Amino acid sequence: MRSPHAASNRVVLSLVALAVALLLLGDFASVQANRIAPGRGLGLFVALGPAWALAVLGALLTLAGLALRPSPARYRGMLALILLLLIQLPASLGWFIQLHIGADQPQARAGLASGCWSLLFLSLLLLIEVRQRVPAPWWWLGPGGLLLVTALLIQGGELAALALLREYASRSAAFWQALRGHLGLVGGTLGCSLLLGLALTGLIIRLPRLQRPVFGVLNFFQTIPSLALFGLLLAPLSYLAAHSPLLQSLNVRGIGWAPALLALVAYSLLPVVRNSCVALQEVAEEVLESARGMGMSRWQLFSQVRLPLALPVILEGLRITSIQAIGLTAVAALIGANGFGSFIFQGLGQGAMDLVLLGALPTIALALLADALFSGLARYFQPGGRR
Template sequence: MAEGRPPPNWVLLSLMLGAAAAWLTLDAVSVAANRIVPGTPHSALDVMNGWPALLLAVPMLAVAFLAWRPHDKGLRLSLAAVVALLTLLPLWLSAATSVLVTSDMPQARVAIGASLWLLLFLLLLALIELRTRLGLSRATAWLLLIPVVAGWWVALSLWLEPLALLREYQARSDQFIGALGTHLMLVGAAVAASLILAVLLVLAMRRHAGVRRVGFGVLNFLQTIPSLALFGLLLAPLAWLGARFDWLASIGVGGIGWAPAFLALLGYSLLPMVRNIHVALEEVDPAVIESAHGMGMSRRQVFLQVRLPLALPVVLEGLRITTVQAIGLTAVAALIGAGGLGTFIFQGLGQAAMDMVLLGALPIIALALLADALFGSLSECLRPGGAA
């Protein structure tokens, strides 16, 4: 710093050196002849004498080198290098697959190994770090992911047929689409219903202190019951209801299925939703309300034109928490026969078929991250004063 040079960016430096080390030493892929036998691991250096792997290590070391004396142009170059690396990885995987899987192995499965997972993780961390350092907006970050997604898409649809995850998907694509649909339906229905109920509840709470006390007490209590147990506890009463009333049974209410899952999800979703809506409406600055009254606005106008717009970002935050939580909880609902992506997780665990577990778990994580990003962007846009 004494010479006026910026200090090294230790974050990028260590991320990239770690990435290069993991990439060149750990196992990148494993190849199995079919679904049952365990795979043979291969390191990235085993593929084509290691040349492609070394070639990919060059940009990693280059970014590490640039991080030693970081400046704005260098950071932009690093960003380009990281995006390029993420885009090239599926191509490397395709090349590795074509070399390692010979024509006498029609059922061969290629699984992604530790080094490739770790590399993906570290590169994404580098992307986050670069985005923060360069102060890029959310929209730019999304644009940066387009070539990456495109690269994976092309590789998956053209060359990566033996990839274990893809084979698992193709073997049950109808089931997967169905499960995804059920998952999204359950989450959507629970979140929508909890939003409506929460609004009504909060309006009642604002009128009567008693409702507020009892309401929060009950909702807090609900959260201490483990999700697994709440799902289970609803089985018997709903089975009884389904058996008792034919019209309920005809819409699918019974011991197992969507009904207990929906009710449990609704119960869990209510607390974050009610809390956020309540806080959102309570915490609007009284001076603002007073000046609105002073301007001659009616109660109704104050609520619609002042309170609501100011409260909206906090409400969206509640929606974000609730949706992300519901996506995870719906996975557990598979245990009580509600369907959804959790089915693959628990079936896979039962059969010790890890590809199937991944087929359930990875989309759930992706959905949760996507919902998080979506609501995050939305509340950024709606914040008073426009996008930050």
């Protein structure tokens, strides 16, 4: 008799099957003689040599074996294997570079191919799946170890031949400038939309009949495609800048940071205002009545009761806004706003995928960081969440 507990975990089995198939059928990594030469893709066994390749496949198959008849102990074993798979990934790239790119080839570069990427993402999906099955507070060792090993290998120069790092090395100054530009635009957007959004919220709460028209306008902004909005702002801003020395001195032009900021704020207002309004209006009536009945002044009522109770939802609005702004700032590179978008569009223009990645990966990382930051803040301010 088989207990229902022993039923095989089909999610793990399918993910492992997919990983094995992609590793065997696709290229694991590629070698380019120089930046413009076409890359030569290498399969898993050629790229890492038979020993390492068999170890990776062996780990995956063991994982599948454990998933056939899972138990808590086996889930812990699966988790350990997934952590190993994640941590060996940067090391395998270092090994790949050592095998295929000699010191006599300073122009050669290594690229990541489909096998490497799919191993990374499928391992992360496996981690998410297995983590739900068994309580293991050490699950973060996987992604943490991955980052740590990567950092150590970069520090030691083992990964210097990686195309991504070669691209970075040749424009590190531009990279940090792009980071500053990106953060500046996102920060400016958050600040402006917070100030403006809270002002609009206050107005709506005071004068409820403004709610419909205000949301109508904000919804309308949201429906305009971002590129179209940048384009629409070009003419009026150029005109204003041409006729105002003050604006000229601030470097406001039809292109650049000014239209980008305006468009980003226009997009950000809807989530900020909608969340703030809902949050402030939904504070329970009896809580407000008892606060008034206790003798709180209007300001005390707002600062001690309404605002703290609404804060988690307001922060949720800021979270949406920040992620949206981080993504749109990349697009704003098209109108000359400084940010990681410029790498993406340059890379697309030159057919250099590694340059695209140099812009895309930090953009994704920023979005994930913003998400974690605001979710964490919202949890911290959750009623009853502070202990």
